[in-house]
Amino acid sequence: MPNAWDVGSAVRFAAMGFPALATTSSGHAMSLGRDDQQVGFDELCAHAASLVAAVDVPVSVDSERLFATTAAGVAANVATLAAAGVAGLSIEDYDPATGAIDPLEPAAERVEAAATTARAHGLVLTARAENHLYGIDDFDDTVHRLDTYRRAGADVAYAPGLTDPERIRTVVTATRAPVNVLLLPDGPDPAELAGLGVRRASTGGRLARIAYDAACSVAGELSAGQGPPERATTEP
Structure with missing residues (x-):
């Protein structure tokens, strides 16, 4: 499942035949000239609605954290995103305000609030355990968190940053839930992930970074007097 960062990328990915798309917080932030976690909730809702309106796939x-610290706030924001027409959403346990992973109990309470409201609106909720994305190599805690989030009502378990096949297999068997894996250069490819029991693979912000890096590379060639660019597949 590719992560689109704007309407243009969403339309192109949908035209390629992907049955569903996701957004990317870091890619969306890049498209606005910002860093990840620097986009507000109202902007996210408008962004989501624009992608939903542009494509015919879920x-x-x-x-992110659903932009709320309380269970009530999480539930309210899930309902707002449901009104934007999304088919699914995610909730993370990393708090950029503290620079730390949430304690398990309040994290699970937030997942439960999100899951209850998501279920009422027919949405798929992905619960994310962020340890490995932030350099915390506590695999046992990651598995325990994902299992706790599943029992709190999450539909999909996701621990971005895992690349070891046996660890990925352990998440699949331990959580007894559909598992999403972030595709990374040093990790298994989609076919290998399927063999491990993974149900969904996503790209995160990598496609946006690749696109922006490619554009900047060509722009650099132009700046150095080399051009015109020859890598585009269509005329302007």
Whole structure:
């Protein structure tokens, strides 16, 4: 499942035949000239609605922490995203305000609130355990968190940053839930992930970074007097 960062990328990915798309918080932030976690909730909702309106496939939203610290706030924001027409959304346990992973109990309470409201609106909720994305190599805690989030009502388990096949297989068997894996250069490819029991693979912000890096590379060639660019597949 590719993560689109704007309407143009979403339309192109949908035209390639992907059955569903996701957004990317870091890619969306890049498109606005910002860093990840620097986009507000109202901007996220408008972004999600624009992608939903542009394509005919389900769109799942990278909704970070759901922009709320309380269970009630989480539930309210899930309902708002449902009104934007999304098919799914996610909730993370990393708090950029503290620079730390949430304690398990309040994290699970937030997942439960999100899951209850998501279920009422027919949305798929992905719960994310962020340890490995932030350099915390506590695999046992990651598995325990994902299992706790599943029991709290999450539909999909996701621990971005895992690349070891046996660890990925352990997540699949331990959580007894559909598992999403972030595709990384040093990790298994989609076919290998399927063999491990993974149900969904996503790209995160990598496609956006690749696109922006390629554009900047060509722009650099132009700046150095080399050009015109020859890598585009269509005329302007």
